[in-house]
Amino acid sequence: MSSSDPRASGLNARRTTRSLGAGFFASELAVLFRRRRTWAMLLALAAVPILIAVAVRISSSGSSGRGPAFIDSITQNGLFVGIAGLTIAIPLFLPLTVGVVAGDSIAGEANTATLRYLLVSPVGRIRLLVVKYLAAVVFCLAAALTLSIAGILIGIALFPVGPVTLLSGDTVGIGDSLVRSLLIALYATVSLLGLSAVGLFISTLTDAPVGAMAATVVLSIVAQVLDSLSQTEWLHPWLFSHYWLGFADLLRQPIEWSSFGQNALLQLGYVVVFGALAYGRFSSKDILS
């Protein structure tokens, strides 16, 4: 080991400088993705576009021409299945899984009593928060990509695939439309950054992971309800869920980036505020679990 103390040898060697934590981040991802729960959630998400596609395929003999956005388009072009799946999963299924991962982040460690051992390792409280948050973000990305990719694959299997007609009326090729599907998955990931930060903060408040998960999910629903009430209109632009379904602008030619930017800015605000709250709470907390 180049970085180890030359006086000590073999197994007793120690690093002389502290590592930045890449190893711990890798370990965090390994723990997250070695859990059966994580895979069960990703499988459940993958089932959403598959169920939609199968249901539409079975009943598509007499095309209804009604239903949620994008569902109609599926029969004409299988590449829309991924987008339809995301649209249906964004209000509930995605926040549910993200709530589980983010709510579990600190409270879950407290619950298994591993939190105290991580802290005396010592992992450093800030580093632990940052790594936990980054792992939640990776999960958001994995969840959105799972939805997209499962949708595209089942779409290709069950429906005709060809050049896609965009909302602006332009037609783009298959390659371009796949890129746009990826962009939409990225948009969904960015949309969940704020909720992940809220979940991380709630997770520092309790030793009961289920409570933190439930509270996070409930907040995501409350935000969407408030967003749909005209009485709270002044509040709408500040709700983390406000732009969740605003990815339609990515389906125009040229791509309209302003909603992506607004969404990202809002989510960043939530990350800063709730990251600071989580830090304020966690950095001085007595770990008695």
Place this chain on the structure above:
Amino acid sequence: MIDGSVAGSTGPAHASGLAIETTALTKRFGRQTVVDDLALSVPRGSVFGFLGPNGSGKTTTIRMLLGLAQASDGEISVLGERMPQRLGSVLPRVGALIEGPGFYPFLSGSANLRRLDSADGFAPNGTRSARVSRALDTVGLGHAADKKVRAYSLGMKQRLGIANALLAPRDLIVLDEPTNGLDPQGTREVRSLIRSLADEGTTVFVSSHLLAEIEQMCTHAAVMRAGKLVAQGTLDELRSAGTTRVIVTTPDADAAARVLRTLGLDPGHPDAPGPAVTATLSESIEPEDIVAALVAAGVRVRGFAVDHASLEDLFVALTGEGFDVVQ
């Protein structure tokens, strides 16, 4: 309070040869004072027993020493550095088992250790697997390394917790009730493990409410009662601080008691049945003078014994007889 004060430990925290030193350490939970004005002095290289009944504040003290809980008052130095200010440089040199082990049930024993080791920024990645298997072998879990912790027994988890404390070379090892849940064989192994750690120069701070255990493996001890330190020192200092009794076996119990009283002692009837009288020996009287006085008074002395209090008597005397938790 008995204070066999160790190594004149009143100097400033950083300059002393102490592995742990606290001054006026206090922890309050709401109104309850759980640790009260604690002045611990743990010499480097010692095996230090931290004794106290349930709820006396041992675990809370350990949490403060390791920076998990904030002290309400007072100062802590560990390995010569202030805690929790210097936590980042102190804790890599400290291994700990705190109030039972904590592991991810869905990971194997060795995966758990690798995970916790990766959290230590000073632990080299290259030797991780080798260090993990060495620690597992040390606690006798080599064969269960790949078993999920969910399927571990209580004692196996406890052993894994001890293995975690041994992952890297340590200057101080803190073990909170290490033999909890262990079979007799495991208990003996832990004792010999602690001794071998001490032989290598590691300071071991071990909490327990089992006195016999402390007596067998420690060089020093401190006794807690309801958050307060009631005794501290080497085992010999603690033993000599305990009371010494004389036991006179005689058919003339009343006469013997009278003689003892004239010598300024306070005789009583012993716990054991039989014709005997006991009294606490005070420092001003030599045992042989008592025998001489008894014989001179015509007491038929059939047996005479001087009995040093065991550490257990001392422990009970210090912490109270009652079974009820104090707070």
